[in-house]
Amino acid sequence: MTTAGDPGALPAGTPVSSLHEALDQCMTALDLFLTNQFSEALSYLKPRTKESMYHSLTYATILEMQAMMTFDPQDILLAGNMMKEAQSLCQRELDSLVQSSQYCKGENHRHFEGGVKLGVGAFNLTLSMLPARILRLLEFVGFSGNKDYGLLQLEEGASGHSFRAVLCVMLLLCYHTFLTFVLGTGNVDIEEAEKLLKPYLNRYPKGAIFLFFAGRIEAIKGNIDAAIRRFEECCEAQQHWKQFHHMCYWELMWCFTYKGQWKMAYFYADLLSKENSWSKATYIYMKAAYLTMFGKEDYKPFGDDEVELFRAVPSLKLKIAGKSLPTEKFAIRKSRRYLSPNPISLPIPALEMMYIWNGYAVIGKQPALTDGILEIITKAEEMLEKGPENEYSMDDECLVKLLKGLCLKYLGRVQEAEENFRSISANEKKIKYDHYLIPNALLELALLFMEQGRNEEAIKLLESAKQNYKNYSMESRTHFRIQAATLQAKSSLENGNRSLVSSVSL
Incomplete structure (x- = not known):
């Protein structure tokens, strides 16, 4: 037939x-x-x-x-x-x-x-x-x-x-x-995601992929403890595809970072460094970054030393089709300052990498978490002010101001946030190594303006960030975010103009 x-x-x-x-x-x-x-x-x-x-x-x-x-x-x-x-x-x-x-x-x-x-x-x-x-x-x-x-x-x-x-x-x-x-502005249609997930999570309650998405949704909502439970469930649900475990370890690492639980974050970074081959350089960098967050009296697992770990990062570089991974290149650039016999420590490397993965949009949902991270950033700022000046001083100060500005924004302290973002552009010529801070500060200032309805000003800042800066760390990721923000700002502007025309017509 x-x-x-x-x-x-x-x-x-x-x-x-x-x-x-x-x-x-x-x-x-x-x-x-x-x-x-x-x-x-x-x-x-x-x-x-x-x-x-x-x-x-x-x-x-x-x-x-x-x-x-x-x-x-x-x-x-x-x-x-x-x-x-x-x-x-x-x-x-x-x-x-x-x-x-x-x-x-x-x-x-x-x-x-x-x-x-x-x-x-x-x-x-x-x-x-x-x-x-x-x-x-x-x-x-x-x-x-x-x-x-x-x-x-x-x-x-x-x-x-x-x-x-x-x-x-x-x-x-x-x-x-x-x-x-x-790769966007952090504005997620979470209700749509939950609506899509619900019937399948009901049908496959032990389905690892749906448990994983459930964890992502909880994390984006700022429900970190609920996210941790979901990722742990996901790991328990299956033993066949270890990559799923590794994805969960990565998410769990960030969840404990948001909570400021450095030993647990280190534990998952260590697991990844031993079990997963995606980017050994990134995982070792994160292990070292978490060790810098330990207190002076804290026991360091396995006798690891952050200086030695940072020094190992450049030798772990991986090339795929002749190209390095952007996150690895970032980690390697940051680690180079440890190659000198008397290295100058990175101020808050774990919280800097958290920015690269847009983690401040997560803690921003929970004022208590944001306050905790802001306190750490403020202490780092004070240490930099008290310490002797060196070739990295301005770079480190501007990094701290970028991260501080983000926390202040999410806590509703808008004027202070704007001041911190603007101070980075003001010191643009003094930055020696971390040139990525300048376009990202413009991007964050633009996002702050967009929240206030200042879309025309935001678009100008975004154009400047896109056109005037090249060849900096994580450039492609920043361009993705700039594009998403530009589309959002232009859409808001067009909708506002249409509303104005309609009201005038009436």
Whole structure:
């Protein structure tokens, strides 16, 4: 029997049994994935990824999920290539349907439609988040991305009843809890994320991936203890995919950082340094950073010494496809000052790295946590003022002012926050090494202005941050955040102008 009138995503003439078989196999693989049997799910799908849109997109989506959450360069390369192949396969299925005069929507059309929305949505959303300079190059060779369109496609795919729905949900959860948080302004549509997660967490209460997202949501809301419980549950839920454990260790490390519990944060950094190969340089740097936060009387585990650890960081540099990881490059640059026989200590390296990962947007939800971090920053500031001047003095003072300004902002002390951010630009010419502080201070000042409705001033600051500073640490990440802030400020400005015009018309 043939299915010329109901081909789903397979060519006209494909047996119905083959179509149902493809759907059943993908459902089986998806269930394996959601019950923590990650390797088995990928192995089950792989043999048919070259011939079946369903297998190809499911396989590519699982890889993309893994890449989004582990930030492993090899995962990212593999997922990108697989998604490209899946898109090509979808486009060839789509072309045959358009050309077929016999095609009509059958019972499996919803699965086909869900697959298209998943592929198109993921593709548009990913491209739309790239900084303008990268996007211009892609547009030159025929690629473009529309964030709103991508989100709409994924949201429509998530609301359906196809087996693609859960994949669309997971990509949306990655977008809301990771991408917009780490690479955006920290403003997350948390209600949407919770709404997407709830039915799947109910259905798979021990599903590691959903427990992980539950932990991310709690952390973003500032519920740190609840987040810790979720990440611990996630680790207990499965033992097959250790990378999931490592993702949880990374999150737990930051949760204990927010609480100022340096020994526990050190414990997770140490676990990562021993078990995970993503970035040994970053993990060793974090171990050293936490040791600097220990009190004088505190016992240092394993006899570790922060100076020796910092000195080891440059030798651990990893290169993927000839390029270093931005976080590693940052850690290596910061560690270099320990290479001298009489090193000058970094003031608060753990709290500086917390800024790189947008952690102040987390503690900002809890005044008590913000107060605790502000107290540590203020003590560091006092130590710098009392200490002898050296070649790093201005860099360290400006770093402290950036972090202090963030805490003050979240505590509602807006004028003081603005003063701290402005003082960094005022000392721009005196900064010797940490040039990233200047565009980031402009970015944070712009975000402060946006909260006050001063969007035109904010846009000017953002333009200055984008155009006037180059070749500094974590530049790409700063550009992602500048772009997100610019779009938000322009949108607010346009909405305000429309409201004004409407009121005048009335």
